[in-house]
Amino acid sequence: MHLPEPFIQETRKLLGDDRFQQLKVALDEEPPVSIRLNPFKVEYGKWRIKSGVQMGIVPWCNYGYYLNERPNFTFDPLLHAGAYYVQEASSMFVYHVLKQYVHEPVMMLDLCAAPGGKTTCAMSALPSGSRLYSNEPIRTRAHILSENVQKFGHKDIVVTNNYPKDYRKSGMMFDVILCDVPCSGEGMFRKDKNAINEWSLQHVAQCQQLQRNIVEEAWQCLRPGGLLIYSTCTFNVHENEENVKWIYDKLGAKILCVEMQPEWGITGSLLNDFQQPVYRFLPGFSHGEGLFMAVMTKCERVNEPSDSCHNKASAYLHKEKRLNILPPLFFDALDKAYETPKIELPYAQAISYLRRESIILSADIPCGIVTLTYHGLPIGLAKNVGNRANNLYPKEWRIKSTHIPQIPVVLLTPI
DSSP: OOOOOHHHHHHHHOOOOOHHHHHHHHHTTTOOOEEEEEEETOOTTTTEOTTTTTEEETTTTTTTEEEOOOOOGGGGHHHHHHHHEEOOOOOOHHHHHHHHOSSSSOOOESSTTTOOHHHHHHHHOOTTEEEEEEEEHHHHHHHHHHHHHHHHHHHEEEEEEEHHHHHHHTOEEEEEEEOOOOOGGGGTTTHHHHHHHOOOOOHHHHHHHHHHHHHHHTTTEEEEEEEEEEEEEEOOOOTTTTHHHHHHHOOOEEEEEEEOOOOGBOOOOOOOOOOOOOOOBBBTSSSSSEEEEEEEEEOOOTTTOOOHHHHHHHHTTTGGGGGOBBBOOHHHHHHTTSSSSSSEEHHHHHHHHHTTTBBBOOOTSEEHHHEEEEEEEEEEEEOSSSSSSEEEEEEGGGOOOOOOOOOOOOEEEEE
16 A cells, blocks of 8 residues: 555654554554444344354444455445344444443533444444434535435434534533544554545644644534534544543543453554544554544533433434435335235345336235335335335435346344
């Protein structure tokens, strides 16, 4: 991998010669492949990962698994059904953080959420009764986020398309805020060649300022005693430790420790004059891509009233009107069609449906709206008109590739 010379100089100085060389070797290797099962659709003990595919368990996430190969996920109907999410393992650390610190229902905001990996991971960790606002400022990315959240299938996630300042202006307050901020993307180098081409010291400086602006807006939406999770997918201290120090000094955040095991290979602070607990995942040291995370809390006020999560959600109904909420139209329809006939599709027909092609159902299927399933999980709706079934799968979600796998992609199977 050809790395920018300023990046080499900066990172070698940060890590030292030996650790930099270990990172450099890892960046020339294939990244680990990992998935996270959806506990709201795949019940533990009733499904298994195909024999020979699973390589190990992600130790900081109960539902995370490493794979020993990268299947063609696009052609697995269970991916489209939301049975699992393809997520880089380091990013699943948010699950571990929430499990340690959140033990009762909360109102949570994921402020920069697309494509939805951390949102769905967080919802898997939150106590029942929690409500999660998943936000993405960029419109096109917000639609991708909405698709993934709908496939995940949890009704207590609200997808919005707003800027951080809009949340501040809304007056909404949250118990937990995740700021997975836009960054220079050094942790994406081996997955995305464009990340290398776009990297520069100027871009790092621009990202640092943008990150501080985002956090400053988010901080005003955090309840006293609330949790702020700050994360990036980059290596340098400017966007990581320096920003956490800025949050500590300017906003008065208290930095919290997260329990971890030495064998996880997580690196602590690399800023000499700021030895607070932070968590950096580096390729070659931990089994995943580059990630940095810090967990902070806002100091509590004395006798701060504690409302139930249900009351908070009710109080937010009028405030939501100030936000651009993306309605989950497709899966709302799927919910309303819950009592419709369930039609199990074989693999080839499921792929045809997901391509948004017309499909033929057996003659004994009643006319009208039917729910199509694969391995018992709904993948979408169709309107059976007798000689054919009109495909109601969202056009923008369809599989665009015309390739037909010679062997069905099978990753999960019911036991």
